[in-house]
Amino acid sequence: MMGSVKPSSLEIPDQPHSNPARIRIIHIGAGASGILTAYKAKKLLRNYDLTCYEKNETIGGTWLENKYPVFSSSGCACDIPAHVYTYPFEGNPDWGSFYAPSDEIEGYLRRFYEKHELQGFFRFNTEVISATWDGNLGQYIVQLRGEDGKTTEDWCHALINGSGVSNKWKWPDIPGLDSFKGPLMHTAAWKKDVEVQGKRIAVIGGGSSSVQVVPEMQKVASQLYVCMRSPLWVCPPSASDILERSKVEQATSSQEQSDVQGTAENPHRKNAANQYIYSPKEKETFAKDNQAELLKYRRALEKAEVSEFAFFLSGSEINKEAKKEWAERMDSRMGPGHEELKKMIIPTSSLYGVNGLSIRDWWNPLPKPYLATTTPHFPNYFHINGPRGNWALGCAMPSIGAQIEYAMKCIAKMSDDQVKAMEVREDVTQQLNDYFDAWHSGSVWGEKCKSWYKNNTTDGPVMLWAGSLVHMLKTLQTPRFEHYRFEYRNSNMWTFLKNGRTAAEVEGRWDDAVAYLRNEDVPYHID
Incomplete structure (x- = not known):
C-alpha cells in the first residue's frame, strides 16, 4: 500500500520547466x-x-585605433587574407584587396553591427x-x-x-625618451596631424606594426633608422600560391588589368609585390548565387592556411623546408651586401x-x-x-x-x-x-x-x-x-523543473510539444 506524500516546505514555482532566469x-x-x-x-x-x-x-576595436599611414598599397592592414578575416558565417564579396587595410576592416565590422541592429547593446x-x-x-x-x-x-x-590581448599600448623603458624634443607617436595612437615628409625618423621595434610602417616611412623620410631588439623572421604571405595565381590570371585579361591600375585620384590602387586588387568583375562573381563562388574561394584560402600547420611541429620535414625557404627569401630580398645586418636578422x-x-x-x-x-x-x-x-x-x-x-x-x-x-x-x-x-x-x-x-x-x-x-x-x-x-540560486538545485509542465504545453503549442514523434532518428527539441 502506497503511503501518502509528506508535506514539504519546498515552494514549487508556478512556471514551466526551464523558464530561464533573467x-x-x-x-x-x-x-x-x-x-x-x-x-x-x-x-x-x-x-x-x-x-x-x-x-x-564607437565600435571597431583594434581597427578603429590602429591607423598608421597608408601612402601606397601598404600601411596598416591585416596579414590574413581579407576573405577569411570575417565572421565565419558572414563573408564579404566587396573586399578591395587580398590583404585588407584597417579602414576596410572597420567598415566591415560597422556594416555587420548595423545590419544586425546591435546598437542598443553598446555604451x-x-x-x-x-x-x-x-x-x-x-x-x-x-x-x-x-x-x-x-x-x-x-x-x-x-x-x-x-x-584585446595587447590593447593597452605603452612606450618602451628607454632612459631619456621623455626628453625627446620631436613628436613621439605610437602605432596604436597615430597622430595624423604630424608631418613626416622629409624628416629624420626612428622606428623602435621590429614586430608586425614595424614591418608595415617602415616601408611607408622610407618613401618619405630624409633618413630612417630602425632599432630592433631581437632577430626577426618575415615569412612568405599567407596563401601565397593563391595570391600569385590570381595575379597571373588577372594579367591575362586586359579589361581586368585596366580596372585595377592606379589613377591620379587613387594611385595606390594597384597590385604590389605581395598584394592583389580585386576587379569589379571578381566582386560581382563573388556576390552571385548566394555567394557560392565566394564560399568556395574563402574555403580555398582557409585550407591553404590550416593545411600547413605541420610546419609548427619541430623537426618535421615541412618544418625543415620552411626554415630553409624563409631564410632564402629574406636573403634574396635584402640583396647583395648588408652582411652584418643579415647575421642579425636571418635566424588590463x-x-x-x-x-x-x-x-x-x-x-x-x-x-x-x-x-x-x-x-x-x-x-x-x-x-x-x-x-x-x-x-x-x-x-x-x-x-x-x-x-x-x-x-x-x-x-x-x-x-x-x-x-x-x-x-x-x-x-x-x-x-x-x-x-x-x-x-x-x-x-x-x-x-x-x-x-x-x-x-x-x-x-x-x-x-x-x-x-x-x-x-x-x-x-x-x-x-x-x-x-x-x-x-x-536556490537551496534545491532542482527548482528549475518548476511546475511540472513545459512552455509548449502551457502555451498550447502542441506540435512543438510532441516533436519527439518523427519519421527518422534526428535530434528534436522540446521548449
Missing part, C-alpha cells in the same frame, strides 16, 4: 569580440540583458576599471569611468572580457574573484587559463583571445567565435538551470596546462629561442594553444560541465 551580462570592449557577443546573445539566449562597455567613441566613452566578484550575490560589481572622469557602478551575473582592467583574489596574483608568475576561455577562482568569467589561445594559429575570427559560443552555452545553462556561480575546477585546469606544456615540447615555439609567447624568455611555458586552429575549434564546441563546480 541573466545580466557585461562585455568589455566593442571590437570584433564585442560585436559578435551582441549578435550571438540575440541568437542563442532567451532572457538576458547585455551591455558592451567601450572606452572609445561608448566608458572604460571598465575594475570588476569584483560578490559570492553572496553571485554577481560582479563593475566600476566604470566615463569621459568626464567620473566613476559609476554596474553589476552583472556573467562577465566577458573582450578588451583589475579583476577580483573568490575571496577578493586578484587575477594578477593568481596569474603570477604565469597565466592559468582553462581552454583559453576561463580560469579557476573567477566564476562566471570568460576571456576572449587570451593566454593559451589562438595567437599564432591563423585567423583569429573563427577562434573568437568559438570562444564566444562556448561562453554563450555556459551562460544559457546558468540561465536555464538557475545557476548562481559556475567555476572551473583548479585540478582540471592544472592537468590541462600540464598537457599543453608536454605538447609544446615538440612544437617550434618550445624550441630554445626567446619569444613573446613565452613571456620573452627562451625556455618558459608557451602561452599558445596546444594544437591546430581546427583542433581548438573542435575542443570548444562542447562545454564539459563536469569540469566545473556549480552553486545554484
Whole structure:
C-alpha cells in the first residue's frame, strides 16, 4: 500500500520547466569580440540583458585605433587574407584587396553591427576599471569611468572580457625618451596631424606594426633608422600560391588589368609585390548565387592556411623546408651586401574573484587559463583571445567565435538551470596546462629561442594553444560541465523543473510539444 506524500516546505514555482532566469551580462570592449557577443546573445539566449562597455567613441576595436599611414598599397592592414578575416558565417564579396587595410576592416565590422541592429547593446566613452566578484550575490560589481572622469557602478551575473590581448599600448623603458624634443607617436595612437615628409625618423621595434610602417616611412623620410631588439623572421604571405595565381590570371585579361591600375585620384590602387586588387568583375562573381563562388574561394584560402600547420611541429620535414625557404627569401630580398645586418636578422582592467583574489596574483608568475576561455577562482568569467589561445594559429575570427559560443552555452545553462556561480575546477585546469606544456615540447615555439609567447624568455611555458586552429575549434564546441563546480540560486538545485509542465504545453503549442514523434532518428527539441 502506497503511503501518502509528506508535506514539504519546498515552494514549487508556478512556471514551466526551464523558464530561464533573467541573466545580466557585461562585455568589455566593442571590437570584433564585442560585436559578435551582441549578435550571438540575440541568437542563442532567451532572457538576458547585455551591455558592451567601450572606452572609445564607437565600435571597431583594434581597427578603429590602429591607423598608421597608408601612402601606397601598404600601411596598416591585416596579414590574413581579407576573405577569411570575417565572421565565419558572414563573408564579404566587396573586399578591395587580398590583404585588407584597417579602414576596410572597420567598415566591415560597422556594416555587420548595423545590419544586425546591435546598437542598443553598446555604451561608448566608458572604460571598465575594475570588476569584483560578490559570492553572496553571485554577481560582479563593475566600476566604470566615463569621459568626464567620473566613476559609476554596474553589476552583472556573467562577465566577458573582450578588451584585446595587447590593447593597452605603452612606450618602451628607454632612459631619456621623455626628453625627446620631436613628436613621439605610437602605432596604436597615430597622430595624423604630424608631418613626416622629409624628416629624420626612428622606428623602435621590429614586430608586425614595424614591418608595415617602415616601408611607408622610407618613401618619405630624409633618413630612417630602425632599432630592433631581437632577430626577426618575415615569412612568405599567407596563401601565397593563391595570391600569385590570381595575379597571373588577372594579367591575362586586359579589361581586368585596366580596372585595377592606379589613377591620379587613387594611385595606390594597384597590385604590389605581395598584394592583389580585386576587379569589379571578381566582386560581382563573388556576390552571385548566394555567394557560392565566394564560399568556395574563402574555403580555398582557409585550407591553404590550416593545411600547413605541420610546419609548427619541430623537426618535421615541412618544418625543415620552411626554415630553409624563409631564410632564402629574406636573403634574396635584402640583396647583395648588408652582411652584418643579415647575421642579425636571418635566424588590463583589475579583476577580483573568490575571496577578493586578484587575477594578477593568481596569474603570477604565469597565466592559468582553462581552454583559453576561463580560469579557476573567477566564476562566471570568460576571456576572449587570451593566454593559451589562438595567437599564432591563423585567423583569429573563427577562434573568437568559438570562444564566444562556448561562453554563450555556459551562460544559457546558468540561465536555464538557475545557476548562481559556475567555476572551473583548479585540478582540471592544472592537468590541462600540464598537457599543453608536454605538447609544446615538440612544437617550434618550445624550441630554445626567446619569444613573446613565452613571456620573452627562451625556455618558459608557451602561452599558445596546444594544437591546430581546427583542433581548438573542435575542443570548444562542447562545454564539459563536469569540469566545473556549480552553486545554484536556490537551496534545491532542482527548482528549475518548476511546475511540472513545459512552455509548449502551457502555451498550447502542441506540435512543438510532441516533436519527439518523427519519421527518422534526428535530434528534436522540446521548449
